[in-house]
Amino acid sequence: MNAFQDILVFVVVAPGVIFALFGLLWLLDWVPSERLLSWITGVTFAACTSGVAALVWKITSASSITVTFGSWFAVGTYHFPLVLMVDRLSVPFVALAAVLSGLIGQFSATYLHRESGFLRFFLLLHLFAFGSLLAFAAGSFDLLAAGWEIVGITSVLLIGFFQRRPAPVENGLYVFGIYRACDIGLLVGIFAMHHWAGTASFGSAFPTLTGARAVIVCLLLLLAASGKAAQVPFSGWLPRAMEGPTPSSAIFYGAISIHAGAYLLLRAQPLLAQSVLASSLVILIGATTAIHGTIVGRASADAKTSLAYATLTQVGIVFIEIGFGWRWLAVAHILGNATVRTMQYLRAPSMLHDYHQMHSAVGGRLSPTGKQIEEMLPGRVQLWLYRWALDRGHLDTILERWVIAPLLQVSAYLSRQDRTCTPSPTTIRPGRAVQVSAAGPAQRSN
Amino acid sequence: MSVPGWVLRTSFFTSVSVAAPWLAAVVVIGYRRQARAVGCIAALLSAIASTVLVWKAPEGESLYETLMLLFSCLTFGAIVLLPRRDSEAGTIGGILVLLGSTLLAYSTGNLLVLLVAWILSIVPFLWAGWLRSRKWRPMVGLLSSSLAIALAIGFMVARTGVSSISHLKGQSPGGVVAFTLLIVAAIFRKGIIPAQAWVADAAESGPLVPTALLMNGHFGALLVVKLIVPLFPETDHLFPVLSYLAIATAVFVAIRALAENSPRRLLAFLALSQSACILSGLESRTAEGITGALVHWVVVTVSTVGLFGILRLLEVRFGENLSASKHLGLAEHAPRLAVSFAILGLALVGLPGTLGFCSQDLLIQGTLTTHPLTGLLLPIATAMNAVTFFRLFSRLFLGKRRTGFTVMADALPRERWILAGIVLFLVLGGLFPNATVIEHSSEVDVVDEAIRTFDNLNRGPSYNQGNQPVFYPVSPDTNRRMGHIVYRVAHGSDWARLGVA
Numbered sequence A: 001m002n003a004f005q006d007i008l009v010f011v012v013v014a015p016g017v018i019f020a021l022f023g024l025l026w027l028l029d030w031v032p033s034e035r036l037l038s039w040i041t042g043v044t045f046a047a048c049t050s051g052v053a054a055l056v057w058k059i060t061s062a063s064s065i066t067v068t069f070g071s072w073f074a075v076g077t078y079h080f081p082l083v084l085m086v087d088r089l090s091v092p093f094v095a096l097a098a099v100l101s102g103l104i105g106q107f108s109a110t111y112l113h114r115e116s117g118f119l120r121f122f123l124l125l126h127l128f129a130f131g132s133l134l135a136f137a138a139g140s141f142d143l144l145a146a147g148w149e150i151v152g153i154t155s156v157l158l159i160g161f162f163q164r165r166p167a168p169v170e171n172g173l174y175v176f177g178i179y180r181a182c183d184i185g186l187l188v189g190i191f192a193m194h195h196w197a198g199t200a201s202f203g204s205a206f207p208t209l210t211g212a213r214a215v216i217v218c219l220l221l222l223l224a225a226s227g228k229a230a231q232v233p234f235s236g237w238l239p240r241a242m243e244g245p246t247p248s249s250a251i252f253y254g255a256i257s258i259h260a261g262a263y264l265l266l267r268a269q270p271l272l273a274q275s276v277l278a279s280s281l282v283i284l285i286g287a288t289t290a291i292h293g294t295i296v297g298r299a300s301a302d303a304k305t306s307l308a309y310a311t312l313t314q315v316g317i318v319f320i321e322i323g324f325g326w327r328w329l330a331v332a333h334i335l336g337n338a339t340v341r342t343m344q345y346l347r348a349p350s351m352l353h354d355y356h357q358m359h360s361a362v363g364g365r366l367s368p369t370g371k372q373i374e375e376m377l378p379g380r381v382q383l384w385l386y387r388w389a390l391d392r393g394h395l396d397t398i399l400e401r402w403v404i405a406p407l408l409q410v411s412a413y414l415s416r417q418d419r420t421c422t423p424s425p426t427t428i429r430p431g432r433a434v435q436v437s438a439a440g441p442a443q444r445s446n
Numbered sequence B: 001m002s003v004p005g006w007v008l009r010t011s012f013f014t015s016v017s018v019a020a021p022w023l024a025a026v027v028v029i030g031y032r033r034q035a036r037a038v039g040c041i042a043a044l045l046s047a048i049a050s051t052v053l054v055w056k057a058p059e060g061e062s063l064y065e066t067l068m069l070l071f072s073c074l075t076f077g078a079i080v081l082l083p084r085r086d087s088e089a090g091t092i093g094g095i096l097v098l099l100g101s102t103l104l105a106y107s108t109g110n111l112l113v114l115l116v117a118w119i120l121s122i123v124p125f126l127w128a129g130w131l132r133s134r135k136w137r138p139m140v141g142l143l144s145s146s147l148a149i150a151l152a153i154g155f156m157v158a159r160t161g162v163s164s165i166s167h168l169k170g171q172s173p174g175g176v177v178a179f180t181l182l183i184v185a186a187i188f189r190k191g192i193i194p195a196q197a198w199v200a201d202a203a204e205s206g207p208l209v210p211t212a213l214l215m216n217g218h219f220g221a222l223l224v225v226k227l228i229v230p231l232f233p234e235t236d237h238l239f240p241v242l243s244y245l246a247i248a249t250a251v252f253v254a255i256r257a258l259a260e261n262s263p264r265r266l267l268a269f270l271a272l273s274q275s276a277c278i279l280s281g282l283e284s285r286t287a288e289g290i291t292g293a294l295v296h297w298v299v300v301t302v303s304t305v306g307l308f309g310i311l312r313l314l315e316v317r318f319g320e321n322l323s324a325s326k327h328l329g330l331a332e333h334a335p336r337l338a339v340s341f342a343i344l345g346l347a348l349v350g351l352p353g354t355l356g357f358c359s360q361d362l363l364i365q366g367t368l369t370t371h372p373l374t375g376l377l378l379p380i381a382t383a384m385n386a387v388t389f390f391r392l393f394s395r396l397f398l399g400k401r402r403t404g405f406t407v408m409a410d411a412l413p414r415e416r417w418i419l420a421g422i423v424l425f426l427v428l429g430g431l432f433p434n435a436t437v438i439e440h441s442s443e444v445d446v447v448d449e450a451i452r453t454f455d456n457l458n459r460g461p462s463y464n465q466g467n468q469p470v471f472y473p474v475s476p477d478t479n480r481r482m483g484h485i486v487y488r489v490a491h492g493s494d495w496a497r498l499g500v501a
Helices: A003-027 A034-059 A090-111 A118-136 A141-159 A166-197 A211-228 A237-243 A246-255 A257-267 A276-298 A303-324 A327-362 A379-390 A392-421 A441-445 B010-031 B035-056 B063-081 B089-107 B111-127 B136-160 B175-190 B197-205 B208-216 B219-231 B233-258 B263-283 B287-318 B335-348 B355-370 B374-397 B413-431 B434-459 B476-490
Strands: A064-075 A078-087
Touching: A003 A034, A003 A064, A003 A078, A003 A090, A003 A118, A003 B413, A034 A064, A034 A078, A034 A090, A034 A118, A064 B287, A064 B355, A064 B434, A078 A090, A078 A141, A078 B355, A090 A118, A090 A246, A090 A257, A090 A327, A118 A141, A118 A246, A118 A257, A141 A166, A141 A211, A141 A237, A141 A246, A141 A257, A141 B355, A166 A211, A166 A237, A166 B355, A166 B374, A211 A257, A211 A276, A237 A246, A237 A303, A246 A257, A246 A303, A246 A327, A257 A303, A257 A327, A276 A303, A276 A379, A276 A392, A303 A327, A379 A392, A392 B233, B010 B035, B010 B063, B010 B089, B035 B063, B035 B089, B063 B089, B063 B208, B063 B287, B063 B413, B089 B111, B089 B208, B089 B219, B111 B136, B111 B208, B111 B219, B136 B175, B136 B197, B136 B219, B175 B219, B175 B233, B175 B263, B197 B208, B197 B263, B208 B263, B208 B287, B219 B233, B219 B263, B233 B263, B233 B355, B233 B374, B263 B287, B263 B335, B263 B355, B263 B374, B287 B335, B287 B355, B287 B413, B335 B355, B335 B374, B335 B413, B355 B374, B355 B413
Parallel strands: none
Antiparallel strands: A064 A078
């Protein structure tokens, strides 16, 4: 391996090693101090950022840097390629992930000072950085899926970061459900690529598919991308994800995770180009999401949710650009949107303070920005739209009523049938406490 | 002083691994003291003997030896993990009998011995009254499976007069009747639809850790790989039925688990749904599917025993009335148990970086190749299981600020070491999967191709594809071994150790 290949491996693996090391030490009962943890985080991401700078410099003269480790595992004719690759498409995303993870780490060292989950947050930040760098530097859809899943699980665990309240945990569960349902598209899509094209690699060995096969694969990947990018009809999870700490919201839903879906579509662009149907669907979903996002965002009452819908609107537009094949415009749009949103999210908790400062500086209230575009609509329509926006386009309601509720009803019916045959000896009675006193039988028996 | 020759024979180590638990069980039940120590020593002896067996086994033919090693280690871990409340002589004795029976079933090449091992494995559950009287379904399930396999083996032995599995391979002994009875036995023992209900009942009413070990002996899958596939190659057109039933079980149980609130039942459903995938993978007849099934066998076994063990520890410490209907917030007091629980559960449903990811990936590849439509249900079932598991995890460990007790033990040192070992196994296995995957794939390649070769030799190469000859992609390693297999099959020689291992 040459020096740049070494650097690529270091950039991807370093956060994962830090996560594994500190996780193992914690399991063995050692908890690092906040100062040490934030210092190591800073050093790690500074090194990663320097490494990324070197990769960017190299990519200006070379089309790609590839590191091939062989197969992660191989059976028969199937093998899981373990290949890292950065090219002109992926290197901006790798840079974004490394730089923003470092910035968020530094911000969080102060923001989460003396928070009980300080170590947990930093471990998950490192795991997330590893997952996102793996996804962006993957040389195949297979490896991208592995990083994709890691990003998903860390996202869910950080939504439930404030674990002493039920709401964040329940919202994390909801997001996890959406992620898992949509990830089926990615898994089956990758299978289809292997099955029909014999490969799921990027670069020169990109799967060559045409006709119905290309359409099917594109639609499957679109399902996965829509779930990850909170596109309609899966947008309902985004405001729920705001339950997590602000720094994680910034990097996940302002910058990296929310744009991972767009990155997947950018990677699948040669396949999308084969299918007018899939490209049209990408444009349609993007346009619907952009409109949905801008309307719902106007009725959002809190800063983070407003920002989330503003991000969503832009991601919808990015989807449109991808659908039209404007690849580099989409990349530029993603980079701009991600950096601006991250800054806005991080400033959101001190927004009132900022406004007061601005008002003081100008010597009074800021002048209004002018008329809102929705005021051009008739009053009835405005009212209807307002109600529609307050319920976030009824997307959650539709999903809960037509997907979740029927499933739970079937499950409850089966459960009733089950219990009819053999009544449970340990039926849970409502209101019966499960906690025991410190001198309870559990203490005596252990 | 030279070592006697008989000590170095494989049969000696097999005897040690099987006899040690039974002898220890007799000692534990008679002496009734130091049960945990005796149990640990016996399980450790079995593990050491199994390790030697794995080491001595020919390359690519160590499936059963590996499973013996896995089950011995797992039993050792389970005995260490048992809370003090549960580690009385009766429980440990029962676990040791279960270990001895399971190892005997894995190692035997004789139908009658397999039958004895099968029946002995359920004796502790019937004899010790572990399953309460209200739970009739576990009794019916276990007894029906025993009856079915007894009838099948009786029929086969009566018809052929031979009880050696290796002598009966490829002969369809007992015809459709024996085949059907074996399928019935596998369905009842594995908890495949329509006999799925007893598994959750057993987990709810029985002792948790022994029940987990009983489920994870995977006798149903063992029956498929040891008898059904190699003895009845001509009935391969009936195998898809088993696959469809297995996939239906995976989906049905996954849906059933969505509204379940009893953690014991919920974990049993998860284990059942995920282990049903093993059968569909075995049936897929692709190298990816079969390898995925065998690796998944390992993942399901290890992770569910760990999950049931942690649940039992929680029950002992926080009360047995745990429920997934509300948030309990136990992670505040038991963070290491929470983290171990999360990693084991996510490994079960295919978290990247764990061995579960590899097995799921291979299973999906294999099953979708053979059954493009029904195979789609496999990732759907896994997704539902993942959501169910995360619900259980979040309800048990998160979502509440706990007050009311001041000191509550997290994982004790002995528990911590065992759980760390299990977690490391799954994580290192996931990071470096080739050690596990290649081991199984080499075994699978040989057997799968051997079965196909047998079909082709008997019926001609074009019997199943009109006039088109069939070509199966094989690895170079397989090609090398195929020469021996074709020779042995063509000359009617012994098929020893070819039955999917």
